[in-house]
Amino acid sequence: KAGVTQTPRYLIKTRGQQVTLSCSPISGHRSVSWYQQTPGQGLQFLFEYFSETQRNKGNFPGRFSGRQFSNSRSEMNVSTLELGDSALYLCASRVAGESTDTQYFGPGTRLTVL
């Protein structure tokens, strides 16, 4: 089974621009979560989507948004980019049905804001 895939792997943007990141979960997984990883703040939860609905949201400004499609693929969008948005963005998927429910991570998208 293919793992979680994220595109693009690397991205360079300038302040004020917006960006869209994509995540394709493991086949059969219906939940997708997004995390931001920075040297200063570590790993922080952004949001989780399940069945095209946002189930849970972390403490991030409204510039960060996401969505999930009927095939469980997810996108996250960051508008009006700031320098502090430079980070590794990790996507994780899970089955969302099993009691053992473990999250499996993708390779991440490295976003650099100049």
Place this chain on the structure above:
Amino acid sequence: AQTVTQSQPEMSVQEAETVTLSCTYDTSESDYYLFWYKQPPSRQMILVIRQEAYKQQNATENRFSVNFQKAAKSFSLKISDSQLGDAAMYFCAYRSALYQTGANNLFFGTGTRLTVIP
């Protein structure tokens, strides 16, 4: 909110030796899951081992085992027969049991960088 603390920013171990990484957490919940994830230089986050809080038996996965002390809120990872490929950042993570909160997000510690010396 739950907090996860990893007090060892860096650790080193000789190849073939054993090393233990520490993790403590704070929660008022009675049921939850604990995880150790490994992040090598490739940045891919890889699940190493998981522990259900309701299980008293410590989880084991090949050379990796945990020492789960629920009362002390401690969850350490032991790596036996260390190999060069074990060199990575190791993150301890906590997750509430779904039926309690409906939230599936992981709370991560700050990580421990493990160096394996040949």
